Amino acid sequence: MMHHFDISAFDAVVLDESSILKHQDSKTRKRIIDACQNVPYRLSCTATPSPNDFMELGSQSEFLGIMSAVEMLAMFFTHDGGETNKWRLKGHGEVKFWEWLSTWSACIRKPSDLGFSDDQYDLPPMNLFEHIIETEIGCSSDLFMKPAETLMERNSARRNTIESRTELVADMVNTSTETWLIWCHLNSESEQLAKLIPDAKDVKGSDAITKKESIIDSFTDGQLRVLVTKPSIAGFGMNWQHCRNIAFVGLSDSFEQYYQAVRRCYRFGQQREVNVHLVSADIEGNVKKNIERKQDQHDRMSEEMVIHMRDLMKQTITGTCMDKTPYVRDSADRKSVV
Numbered sequence: 001m002m003h004h005f006d007i008s009a010f011d012a013v014v015l016d017e018s019s020i021l022k023h024q025d026s027k028t029r030k031r032i033i034d035a036c037q038n039v040p041y042r043l044s045c046t047a048t049p050s051p052n053d054f055m056e057l058g059s060q061s062e063f064l065g066i067m068s069a070v071e072m073l074a075m076f077f078t079h080d081g082g083e084t085n086k087w088r089l090k091g092h093g094e095v096k097f098w099e100w101l102s103t104w105s106a107c108i109r110k111p112s113d114l115g116f117s118d119d120q121y122d123l124p125p126m127n128l129f130e131h132i133i134e135t136e137i138g139c140s141s142d143l144f145m146k147p148a149e150t151l152m153e154r155n156s157a158r159r160n161t162i163e164s165r166t167e168l169v170a171d172m173v174n175t176s177t178e179t180w181l182i183w184c185h186l187n188s189e190s191e192q193l194a195k196l197i198p199d200a201k202d203v204k205g206s207d208a209i210t211k212k213e214s215i216i217d218s219f220t221d222g223q224l225r226v227l228v229t230k231p232s233i234a235g236f237g238m239n240w241q242h243c244r245n246i247a248f249v250g251l252s253d254s255f256e257q258y259y260q261a262v263r264r265c266y267r268f269g270q271q272r273e274v275n276v277h278l279v280s281a282d283i284e285g286n287v288k289k290n291i292e293r294k295q296d297q298h299d300r301m302s303e304e305m306v307i308h309m310r311d312l313m314k315q316t317i318t319g320t321c322m323d324k325t326p327y328v329r330d331s332a333d334r335k336s337v338v
């Protein structure tokens with residue numbers, strides 16, 4: 001909706017869900033950065049930073065007007081061996097990189113990262129359940145079921161099991177009186193679920209904005225018991241702590257989408273245990289194990305980022321930070337290091 005606004009009329013812009021900047025060749029990334037470059041005050045927020053994806057951190061820096069991604073790479077990084085698309089911190093520049101990062105950013109997962117108590121912040125448990133749909137052998141020459149390896153094979157497995165997956169979820173929801181949030185990836189899945197669950201409504205990308213708003217508002221207000229939609233539509237920014245039951249009728253390869261979709265309900269203010277149901281075909285492999293592996297990886301990366309930045313952030317916040325490296329524009333209107 002950004003094209004409806006004259007960004008130059010604003011003194012401040014807050015970019016929420018700013019991981020949208022991480023795709024280097026994205027037209028959206030370029031449009032946002034170009035439109036906001038002269039806005040005096042900019043705040044960039046994301047729940048899913050990638051400490052090991054330095055290009056994403058460079059995009060955040062570029063949006064905020066600190067330093068371009070290219071300049072950041074040149075100053076702190078070097079190519080990793082013979083692979084020119086992979087970067088690693090220069091040996092002598094690692095400490096300086098985290099010091100520089102802490103002068104304009106903060107990585108905070110919980111109050112204790114800044115020295116405060118987590119007593120009222122800790123969430124109740126989250127329960128992860130996996131439901132496997134058995135599929136028939138797709139080829140007569142196959143003696144045993146082969147796991148889907150390519151994206152095409154996984155998509156084929158999902159399409160071939162739409163009916164059985166949606167029926168399984170519908171049975172769980174129809175035997176419950178609680179609120180449910182159901183995530184899908186295909187319109188055929190959402191349409192089928194809306195038919196099988198009497199008090200459910202689905203939101204599709206092709207729906208008019210007014211219809212999307214009306215259905216989502218009714219779920220937010222507690223008038224609608226069951227909402228069916230896609231993570232790409234409502235997986236970011238919503239506050240649905242009134243719901244504790246989540247079902248995924250299949251998963252994409254994006255851990256960020258999964259994480260954000262779960263966090264619509266499993267977030268600060270949730271008072272009850274949250275139940276997350278993963279429904280997939282058997283040839284898609286162990287989806288639950290894969291999700292848990294990615295979650296552990298995400299937690300480790302976030303922990304490393306906090307460890308690197310905790311003391312530096314405290315120094316910055318209390319006004320006792322290290323010397324900053326300022327950046328100003330030279331006569332050619334290019335960023336220069338002073």
